[in-house]
Amino acid sequence: MLQNEIHRQVRQKTELDTYIGKFLNNRYLIRDLIGKGGMGRVYLAEDVAKGGMAVAVKILSMNLANQQLSQRFAREIFIGAQLGRKSTHIVRVLSYGVTEDKIPYYVMEYLQGKNLKQILKNETLKIPNILEICHQICLGLQCAHQGVSIKGEIFPVIHRDIKPENIFIIEDDSKDRIVKILDFGIAKFLTEGTGITLAESFIGSLPYCSPEHMEGRKLLDVRSDIYSLGVLMFEMLTGKHPFQIKSNSFSDWYQAHRFEMPPMFENIAPQISIPKELKNLVMACLAKEVSDRPQDISQILVVLEQLQRKYNNLISDKQKNIQNQELLHLVPVTSLSEKICLQKSWPKNQPIAPICFSDLLPTPQGSVPTFWAMLAKKEIAKFIDNNNYTEFIFQKNLYPMILWITVLSDAQFQLTRWLSCFLDLKDIKGQKLVQNLVNTGYYHLLFFALEDPTVCVNVITLTLSAFQRQQLLDWLDYSQKVNTISSLNESKTILKTEYEKIKSDILQKLVNKQKQTRFNIKYWLLNLYGHILSLFPRSSLIEEGRTRKVGKTKRKLVRDSSLH
Numbered sequence: 001m002l003q004n005e006i007h008r009q010v011r012q013k014t015e016l017d018t019y020i021g022k023f024l025n026n027r028y029l030i031r032d033l034i035g036k037g038g039m040g041r042v043y044l045a046e047d048v049a050k051g052g053m054a055v056a057v058k059i060l061s062m063n064l065a066n067q068q069l070s071q072r073f074a075r076e077i078f079i080g081a082q083l084g085r086k087s088t089h090i091v092r093v094l095s096y097g098v099t100e101d102k103i104p105y106y107v108m109e110y111l112q113g114k115n116l117k118q119i120l121k122n123e124t125l126k127i128p129n130i131l132e133i134c135h136q137i138c139l140g141l142q143c144a145h146q147g148v149s150i151k152g153e154i155f156p157v158i159h160r161d162i163k164p165e166n167i168f169i170i171e172d173d174s175k176d177r178i179v180k181i182l183d184f185g186i187a188k189f190l191t192e193g194t195g196i197t198l199a200e201s202f203i204g205s206l207p208y209c210s211p212e213h214m215e216g217r218k219l220l221d222v223r224s225d226i227y228s229l230g231v232l233m234f235e236m237l238t239g240k241h242p243f244q245i246k247s248n249s250f251s252d253w254y255q256a257h258r259f260e261m262p263p264m265f266e267n268i269a270p271q272i273s274i275p276k277e278l279k280n281l282v283m284a285c286l287a288k289e290v291s292d293r294p295q296d297i298s299q300i301l302v303v304l305e306q307l308q309r310k311y312n313n314l315i316s317d318k319q320k321n322i323q324n325q326e327l328l329h330l331v332p333v334t335s336l337s338e339k340i341c342l343q344k345s346w347p348k349n350q351p352i353a354p355i356c357f358s359d360l361l362p363t364p365q366g367s368v369p370t371f372w373a374m375l376a377k378k379e380i381a382k383f384i385d386n387n388n389y390t391e392f393i394f395q396k397n398l399y400p401m402i403l404w405i406t407v408l409s410d411a412q413f414q415l416t417r418w419l420s421c422f423l424d425l426k427d428i429k430g431q432k433l434v435q436n437l438v439n440t441g442y443y444h445l446l447f448f449a450l451e452d453p454t455v456c457v458n459v460i461t462l463t464l465s466a467f468q469r470q471q472l473l474d475w476l477d478y479s480q481k482v483n484t485i486s487s488l489n490e491s492k493t494i495l496k497t498e499y500e501k502i503k504s505d506i507l508q509k510l511v512n513k514q515k516q517t518r519f520n521i522k523y524w525l526l527n528l529y530g531h532i533l534s535l536f537p538r539s540s541l542i543e544e545g546r547t548r549k550v551g552k553t554k555r556k557l558v559r560d561s562s563l564h
């Protein structure tokens with residue numbers, strides 16, 4: 001049903017859109033329409049010169065009638081492309097050109113996620129998220145305002161069209177949000193000398209346009225972008241635009257931007273607690289006179305960074321608590337189920353090869369999640385009682401599956417083995433296994449020797465942190481709610497790529513875990529030692545000199561342990 005609907009939509013788009021299915025410049029195969037705005041359409045395309053790499057192509061809805069216009073287009077895009085190289089917060093422009101019909105287009109990195117408009121429509125952002133997004137926008141803007149150097153000359157770049165549609169947020173489960181600004185250079189090109197009037201080209205952007213920009217002042221400076229950023233921040237904080245106008249006309253917007261005072265936060269969103277410094281910052285950005293606004297982005301960054309530090313302190317206190325809780329691993333009563341594991345033999349339907357798979361083991365105490373691995377006999381001995389770490393990867397919007405990873409290493413980190421297998425969350429077996437991992441908080445890893453695969457040679461038990469269990473539960477819930485169109489194999493490929501990317505991070509976690517374990521043992525031994533000493537009355541220690549020495553040692557022990 002869903003597939004039919006998708007095919008129908010694609011067919012409809014293909015019928016309406018002359019570009020879909022065609023090549024641009026013999027290189028970019030236009031696949032699908034991503035969206036359209038006031039000045040053009042953005043398509044998903046394949047760069048055939050780069051093995052079919054996904055790219056986004058923006059084709060402007062205009063005709064470059066003369067040579068001069070073509071040159072100006074090339075110049076503005078070229079400057080925008082320099083910015084994408086300088087800042088991770090500006091979309092990368094890969095190439096640009098003009099079609100046979102003299103229609104300008106440019107090719108960008110393809111971003112996965114949503115623009116800020118789509119996000120604000122569906123969610124209310126929390127203050128730390130808003131601070132983070134604004135911080136990243138400001139980093140991008142600062143880089144542009146500082147300018148690019150062309151033939152030794154510095155050209156500051158003003159965006160001129162900062163609005164939620166032009167702020168793109170890459171969403172990735174494993175990493176933090178990355179914010180990118182889109183469409184640098186385009187507004188300048190379109191409003192200067194193309195014959196398009198401001199009202200025509202900016203009808204969608206008027207809600208974010210500075211008063212001086214609306215007045216058509218030629219010499220706009222960075223403070224025009226700062227005004228637009230102010231409107232954006234107001235909207236992110238309150239969910240509402242500062243000005244409610246009667247009609248979407250140029251004159252109504254001009255009236256509001258030039259003369260109307262933005263409402264107080266208390267009146268428009270009394271339920272939201274916004275720090276005073278942030279309210280003042282937004283109001284300053286919205287000042288009618290350019291001289292009353294922050295004069296450059298660095299002034300805004302100072303305030304945002306101060307606020308972020310404040311919030312991060314609050315958050316890191318919370319995180320410390322979580323980490324402390326994570327140290328409290330429950331030691332499961334596993335001797336019985338471990339014994340059952342040791343009686344197991346390698347299944348006949350599995351190859352005799354260094355592989356890993358999962359299974360749910362029935363025991364008198366209930367089902368226990370297990371992973372079975374086959375390795376060389378001498379390697380197995382090195383991993384018992386040594387370092388191990390569990391990690392798993394999942395990505396939203398794909399066919400739901402988890403890539404489960406157990407890393408084993410010997411005591412000196414000279415030998416490392418990566419065991420991995422997929423858990424299919426659409427399959428009842430996969431769901432049950434994950435549910436059991438959540439419930440029990442541990443799993444057994446059964447070792448079988450390649451040389452003699454008949455019987456399990458050893459078994460170890462690995463525990464999951466409270467945080468990992470919560471993550472598994474969240475993913476299990478999520479996967480039961482969503483309908484995805486990607487295939488199982490597509491999902492596997494993406495997860496495997498992600499796995500390769502995070503291998504070094506996992507190794508670092510393994511090393512950190514070992515350090516933490518050593519510290520815990522040292523701390524426990526020190527406490528035990530101190531406790532034993534306190535059981536002896538001082539008089540029972542034979543010599544006077546010895547007593548002093550013990551007293552000194554004990555004081556040192558207390559100091560040592562408080563260091564960590």
Ligand SMILES: Nc1ncnc2c1ncn2[C@@H]1O[C@H](COP(=O)(O)OP(=O)(O)OP(=O)(O)O)[C@@H](O)[C@H]1O
Pocket residue numbers: 034035036037038039040041042056058091108109110111112114115165166168182183204
């Ligand atoms: N590099 C990209 N990767 C993925 N999606 C993109 C990319 N660039 C733009 N988009 C998306 O394409 C859609 C259309 O973008 P477009 O810039 O044409 O629209 P707009 O910003 O609303 O209008 P305007 O023409 O005024 O810029 C938006 O949803 C945008 O988020």
Ligand SMILES: [Mg+2]
Pocket residue numbers: 037165166182183
């Ligand atoms: Mg845009």
